[in-house]
Amino acid sequence: MHSDISSLFNLAGKTALITGGSSVLGYEAASILAAAGCAVSLTSRRYEKAAQAATQLQQMYGVETLPLQMDHTDPEQVAACAQAFQEWRPSLDILVNNAGGGSGSSIAYLFERNPKDIHNSVQTNLTGIIYCCKEFGKIMVAQKSGKIINIASIAGLIGRDRRMYEAAGMLGQPVDYAASKAGVIGLTRDLAGFLSPQGIRVNSISPGGFTGPERQHHPAFVAAYSDRTPLGRMGKDGQDLKGVILFLASPASDYVTGQNIVVDGGFSTWQ
Numbered sequence: 001m002h003s004d005i006s007s008l009f010n011l012a013g014k015t016a017l018i019t020g021g022s023s024v025l026g027y028e029a030a031s032i033l034a035a036a037g038c039a040v041s042l043t044s045r046r047y048e049k050a051a052q053a054a055t056q057l058q059q060m061y062g063v064e065t066l067p068l069q070m071d072h073t074d075p076e077q078v079a080a081c082a083q084a085f086q087e088w089r090p091s092l093d094i095l096v097n098n099a100g101g102g103s104g105s106s107i108a109y110l111f112e113r114n115p116k117d118i119h120n121s122v123q124t125n126l127t128g129i130i131y132c133c134k135e136f137g138k139i140m141v142a143q144k145s146g147k148i149i150n151i152a153s154i155a156g157l158i159g160r161d162r163r164m165y166e167a168a169g170m171l172g173q174p175v176d177y178a179a180s181k182a183g184v185i186g187l188t189r190d191l192a193g194f195l196s197p198q199g200i201r202v203n204s205i206s207p208g209g210f211t212g213p214e215r216q217h218h219p220a221f222v223a224a225y226s227d228r229t230p231l232g233r234m235g236k237d238g239q240d241l242k243g244v245i246l247f248l249a250s251p252a253s254d255y256v257t258g259q260n261i262v263v264d265g266g267f268s269t270w271q
Contacts, residue, residue: 008252012037015089016249019043019072019132020099022053024214024237025151025207029096032242033249034061038094041066041085072099072128073120075135082135092139094249097132097150100125100180108174118176125180126187133191141198148195149248150188150204152260154268156181157206164228168221181206185260192258201257203248205241208264212237230266 016033020026021042030040034057042057042065044050050067058065066088070081085092101124106117129150140146155178165172185204192202209225211217211234217225226233235241244261247253262268 014093016094017041018096022049026098039064043070126183152184153181168218210235
């Protein structure tokens with residue numbers, strides 16, 4: 001490999017923390033960063049899941065790892081995690097705010113939705129990210145460098161056609177999820193302006209619909225979604241987000257901040 005390429009994407013000697021890093025997109029982010037030589041810390045609400053994923057990454061890529069138990073919606077736990085991280089490593093180069101979730105098993109229809117579910121959705125998908133930016137951002141400010149990558153969604157950019165969900169007998173997307181993800185995009189832009197003078201870049205990624213072994217969808221939904229996507233398919237877990245994550249974490253994106261990169265096969269442009 002030419003030295004120009006390796007210097008742009010080499011993360012040897014860097015350290016990253018990925019919230020919700022034990023599965024799906026979080027593990028995907030941790031894997032590509034570890035493959036680039038980055039030491040990684042993974043958080044999960046269940047320590048066992050974080051520890052298992054950390055061990056796998058250490059064995060696969062030969063990098064140092066640190067599993068941490070953290071509920072990112074609890075500011076005290078986030079602060080404690082930031083302290084535990086600094087006891088392991090004095091510097092934090094990359095923060096991937098991945099932890100979040102959809103409607104789960106609760107009713108998604110607004111007029112029947114439990115207010116507690118609305119509150120929990122906003123806490124999980126927006127407020128928790130703010131807590132993480134606050135506590136882990138302090139480490140970056142002290143060192144005058146760092147990269148924050150927030151995982152948003154095209155749900156924060158476009159409205160959804162619920163008929164695709166209804167035809168497949170799925171719960172669908174609650175409006176509070178869309179509002180939260182739009183908030184993540186707004187947070188990213190303003191935080192980039194706030195932290196740029198400190199040498200910190202802040203960007204977000206908005207994935208479209210993805211599928212894989214850990215989150216398989218009803219065949220009717222996959223077919224309908226794929227038909228509405230210019231590239232003719234849903235995103236593939238373990239494949240289609242690694243490139244943009246590595247780009248935003250590496251020196252290749254040193255002049256990029258305040259941006260929201262959409263990775264959706266063109267879905268949001270062809271409606």
